Amino acid sequence: MAFHAVVARDTDGYKTAIEKLTDDELPKDGEVLVDVKYSSLNYKDGLAVTGRGKIVRRFPMVLGIDLAGTVVESSTSEFTKGDEVAGIAQGLGELDWGGYSQRQRVKADAIVPLPNGLTLLQSMQYGTAGFTAMLCVMALEQAGVVPGEREVIVTGASGGVGSIAVMLLAKRGHRVAASTGRAELEPYLRELGATSIVPREELAKKGGPLQSERWAGGVDTVGGAILANLYAQTAYEGAIACCGMASGHELATTVWPMILRNVSLLGVSSLRTSKPKRIETWARLASDIHPTNLASLSRIEPMSRVFELAEQILAGQVHGRVVIDVNR
Ligand SMILES: NC(=O)c1ccc[n+]([C@@H]2O[C@H](COP(=O)([O-])OP(=O)(O)OC[C@H]3O[C@@H](n4cnc5c(N)ncnc54)[C@H](OP(=O)(O)O)[C@@H]3O)[C@@H](O)[C@H]2O)c1
Structure with a gap:
């Protein structure tokens, strides 16, 4: 054929x-x-x-x-x-x-x-981006980041991984700060469940190695100076799942947040995920689905x-x- x-x-x-x-x-x-x-x-x-x-x-x-x-x-x-x-x-x-x-x-x-409840179209609405976003959410859960008063932050929030991370975290009951370089997309991000918007440039400025505690955790898709600031602003026992480098692959920082606040940096790679873990992740994508937001x-x-x-x-x-x- x-x-x-x-x-x-x-x-x-x-x-x-x-x-x-x-x-x-x-x-x-x-x-x-x-x-x-x-x-x-x-x-x-x-x-x-x-x-x-x-x-x-x-x-x-x-x-x-x-x-x-x-x-x-x-x-x-x-x-x-x-x-x-x-x-x-x-x-x-x-x-x-x-x-x-x-x-x-x-x-x-x-x-x-495909797990029950997920269509072929929805599986590709998620795709690698959504699968990776879910791996990040599961890594945060495993690190003990639970929904509460303090926000979790998603960087590169309007991108593929970022948009789905915002949606999944909001669906789990988190208050979600969305960091974006595109202010015009605020209504889109709020529709997905973001509770606040953080301008990208605010996080891109060079900051100190240990800053005021701001985030319960986060999903970082951009790396570089933004990740360094996120890590320095993460609250006691918080964690950041790092999966991307849309802004840069370098990370200039110190061990202070780890040793003074028990903060964890969690590496997330979708490539070579074991089959049982892939099946588990797809099942979570099916059960945590917000079909209207995924379509929108x-x-x-x-x-x-x-x-x-x-x-x-x-x-x-x-x-x-x-x-x-x-x-x-
Ligand atoms: N580890 C893994 O397994 C895995 C899997 C999938 C993707 N990734 C990585 O994750 C990242 C995002 O992937 P994606 O498919 O979501 O890409 P995407 O749809 O292009 O999203 C990237 C987002 O990053 C932000 N951004 C772009 N350039 C930037 C810059 N110079 N500085 C700061 N922010 C910038 C933008 O969001 P705003 O406009 O909202 O700021 C953009 O929408 C990529 O680096 C990709 O390689 C890794």
């Missing part, structure tokens, strides 16, 4: 284009053939599609770090024809062919069955637009989540 996919090649420099492929060209080492319905747009997809980040590890590569679709064939008893599955955070579009494709053959280990923070775009959307997400011009309809 012939179908379309976004392919990266390196024969004449790094080039990406929509190409027509056939089932015979799909990877032979996957056990499950999937009729892909949706993928999504993440920051990492922006880097891969434009070639501005070294994301792809082998060529040719079908891009798209997320996919959701229906099983067509499976050589393992774990999946049967007709199962609805989602694949994220397992090297799709980096090491193995990914989701910007109408068909894909994937390793059984790369996908999980996302939009659906055709695969033919990924090239311009990739530029936009890297330029900070996308807010919320973009689902990619691979059949348009």
